[in-house]
């Protein structure tokens with residue numbers, strides 16, 4: 594089947610929506626108690642997709658789907674956060690209650706900003722570079738710009754800029770919190786060069802994302 598780019602884009606957006614609807618329909622086990630923590634600066638890290646529907650595949654050396662690789666990135670971010678006094682970082686997954694479950698727990702915890710982790714994919718193996726998606730210019734624009742600049746400087750790949758959600762993709766995620774929220778797409782899982790850079794620089798990428806969030810929350 595040959596699809597024109599517009600049809601492919603709309604089908605991809607629909608697939609994301611279906612993922613979310615299915616995840617939200619799953620029974621959610623009881624909520625664990627979340628310690629409130631003491632830091633004023635609380636950063637929620639939401640791992641994109643879920644164990645059951647793990648998102649796009651990344652080529653070697655990533656050799657994993659988005660969810661699994663980004664669980665690793667989130668763990669690097671947790672350890673990077675220990676270098677920043679006054680920052681509390683908590684990782685949320687969409688495995689229980691889908692998007693609404695993850696963002697509901699982040700909101701209840703008192704998140705002051707949120708970063709949702711993904712990577713990109715395209716039909717063309719040439720598509721490359723780093724982008725950040727945000728939902729509302731006034732609420733998210735400055736945070737998106739800071740996060741995007743941090744990723745571009747640490748990865749050194751093409752700067753695709755900050756974008757509003759397209760065809761519904763990401764629109765739901767980014768409307769679930771009243772605080773600055775972004776979706777990061779550091780590179781393309783469908784591009785070998787991007788995968789090599791992302792995987793080799795996963796630790797520095799995590800540290801750069803955390804440092805950008807700390808600076809942003811300090812100024813906020």
Ligand SMILES: [Zn+2]
Nearest residue numbers: 641648711712
């Ligand atoms: Zn994704």
